[in-house]
Amino acid sequence: MNIFLIVLKSLRQHSLSTAITAASIALAGGLLMAVWVVKEQSHQAFTQNNAGFDAVLGARSSKLQLVLNSIFHVEESPGNMPWNDYLEIRNNPNVETAVAIAVGDNYRGYRLVGVTPNLFTQVEYAPGKRFQVRPPGRLFDPALREAVVGSFAAERLGLRYGDTFHPFHGLNFNEKEQHPEIYVVVGIMKPSNTPADRVIWIPLEGTQKMSGHDERAAEDVSAALVKLRGSGQAGFRLDMFYNKQGNRLTFAWPVGRIMAQMFDKISWFDRVLAMVSYLVAVVAAGSILASIYNSMNERKRDIAILRALGARRLTVFSMILLEAATIAALGMAAGFAVYAGITLAAAELIRAQTGVVLSPFSFNTVMLWAPAGMIGLAALAGLVPALKAYRTPVAENLAPLS
Amino acid sequence: MALLQLRKLVKSYVDPEGQRSVVVDVAGFEMNAGEHVALSGESGTGKTTLLHMIAGIVRPDSGSVEFDGQDLSQLGESGRDRVRATGMGTIFQTFNLLQGFTCLENVLLGMHFGHGANRDRARTLLSRVGLESRLHHYPRQLSTGQQQRVAVARALAGKPKLVLADEPTGNLDHANSLEALRLIREVCGENNASLLLVSHDREVLSRFDRVQQLGEINRAAH
Structure with missing residues (x-):
């Protein structure tokens, strides 16, 4: 007691x-x-999950919108930028890697993102980790209508290796907006716990030349995801070049600070x-x-x-x-x-x-x-x-x- | 040396009309260690107040209560609590068992605030009063006579030098009342405890060698 x-x-x-x-x-x-x-x-x-990128280059807009649309795959795209702008930043000595993306379509609410294959071959989304495809899948052929589906999107959509689907126009699902093209799922990604998991990745050209898209924009991209070379000086120089001296494009850098500013708001x-x-x-x-x-x-x-x-x-x-x-x-x-x-x-x-x-x-x-x-x-x-x-x-x- | 000495003990209360009335006015009273004393008095003669003062629950207006060499009226409240926990046990007319606790736990509580709970002793005491098969029963599961026996075991649990029993047989029928009295006196004797028992039952009083009429020592009772 x-x-x-x-x-x-x-x-x-x-x-x-x-x-x-x-x-x-x-x-x-x-x-x-x-x-x-x-x-x-x-x-x-x-603020810390930047999917392996330090910055985003896109059409003149708010930095937050660029980051949300390009890294986190939410929000509308602020517009397109010419392919040459992508080539220019890809070849800039301050840049280690630049990945071009094009958005504008979805499959039952999950975004189709056209992307250059170097997303899978050059980018580490976390130190020592690259995006990988589950066996027996493989990376899409840039010249074909093939898709690699993020793990979460595949789970939710019930998509499996070898399945086919028609994309739908726009970022929001509307069943009346179906494109005639048929895409084949050639790979399901291993989970990366990044926003890439809820995206259906297709060749960049697939988005650019999807039927019904504006043919004048067939060479444009939505944004370039940028991994900088070296220290913060590279970002500072590009920030000066695009944001202070130029007025045509927006260079959203650094991604973490932009997201932190959103949380502050x-x-x-x-x-x-x-x-x-x-x-x-x-x-x-x-x-x-x-x-x-x-x-x-x-x-x-x-x-x-x-x-x-x-x-x-x-x-x-x-x-x-x-x-x-x-x-x-x-x-x-x-x-x-x-x-x-x-x-x-x-x-x-x-x-x-x-x-x-x-x-x-x-x-x-x-x-x-x-x-x-x-x-x-x-x-x-x-x-x-x-x-x-x-x-x-x-x-x-x-x-x-x- | 006397175990309990009361000297010029006075207690008064203010009634709802604002009148102060003296309920206890005891010039002197003593009892020795091991002695069994019966206090006889009718309702309203201040028996309960007197026992509460002896137990240190109520503080007298004046006078002294000397128990085992200590003047309780000079002690602070926690000192009197300590004396009550270690030196006294009380058997109430309505038993005052805690309903949420089993028989065993009620007896353990009788030790807890004093020398500490001792499960073996609690079991032994309950066996002694014939409740070895009711250890884990709750008071509501017991007959009146059985509840009385738990109260007896609890009063003795803390190895008190003095057991105060206020009309302990008041709620029992004649046969149970005499049996309870026998048990109380026997268990007090076995545990070397003195017994100060208050009753107005002639049958009960006749079992004591020393019967003190409360009216004789409490001038306020007249």
Whole structure:
């Protein structure tokens, strides 16, 4: 018999209110941790995941739109640029690799991106890692209507090696906009956990010369994805050349900083979500206060009996605080299940929309400080009923003896 | 040397009309270690208040309660809690068992705040009062007589020097009442505990060598 066992007995006696209160703590704690982790991981993923490119060159537009469209395959294309501009930057001594892409078609909502084959042969999307095709697949032949499908797109579309499909015009799926061309799936990519996983890659010429596309733009590309040579000086020089001295094209560099600026712009949303989580946590702590406080009348006799058996005022005070903290601890334990549910759903949504993969189960310090904070807050809320227990008069609350 | 000495003990309360009324006014009372004493008195003669003062639950307006060489009226609240936890056991008329705890746990609670819980001793005491097969039953699963026996075991659990019993047979029928009294006295004797028992039952009182009329020592009872 120890004080903790006495507290557990008390919780069992009030199991319904304990369960309801712990559930509200679970929701609050799970929400808080999920918001925190999704915010941090998505920030990290979008600012550090550049799919192996330092910059994007495209038509004059906002840098963010260029990056979102070319690297993350979301947003509309800002326009085309002539093939010669691609050749010029590819041959620039500051550039190690330049990959041309052309967008404008989809297959059931998943983008078809025309690309030069060097995406698969020269680019490392992460140190030491290149995009690879699962056996028995192979890379498309640039002269044929062949496609290599990203792993996520293949999974969602049910496309397999050897399948054929008709592309649809535009970036958004409209079944009336079907192109007559038939493409053959010659490869499914191994997962890279980058936005490339949700793209159907076809030869650049395939997009440029797709029936119904403007023939005047048949030599144009949507953007050039650029891997710079050497240090940041290369990027600085190209930034000067295209953005400061020129006014025809936009050189979006560095990709990470541009994405970070986007997160800065929507940081108010993070703060609102965090504020909501904190408020929910405070409300949950309030529910602990109300739950225990409301039960104090029926507990007076038990407290008086414990005092008659020799329990000190401070002991019963501590018991109530411990009870509040235990409810919070139970709630936070369940909160990890809520956390897992929310983050798994959010991660799936982000993966489906952007191809970026989050890791909901990797450690984050919020998993330590949120439970500790919630337990502390609950103990604080327990102070009010604990004080009531502390002040409970013994003689008056023992059953009449004579 | 006396185990318990009361000197010029006075306690008064202010009633709802604002009138102060004295409920206990004891000039003197003593009992020795190992002694079994019955206090006889009708309802309203201040028995419960007196026992609460002896137990240190209620502080007297004046006078002293000396228990085992310590003046409780000079001790702070936590000091009196400590004396109650280590030196006294109480048997209540309504038993005051904690309903959320099993028989065994109720008895363990009787030790917890004093010298510490001892599961073997709790089991032994419950066996002694005939409840070895009811260790894990909750009070609501027991008869009134069985609940009384748990209360007896709990009062003795902390090896008290003094057991205070306030109308311990008040809720029992005649046969059970005499059986409970026999058990209380036997178990107190086996554990070298003194017994101060309050009752107005003549049958119960007749079993004691020393019966103190509360009206004789409490001037406020008149």
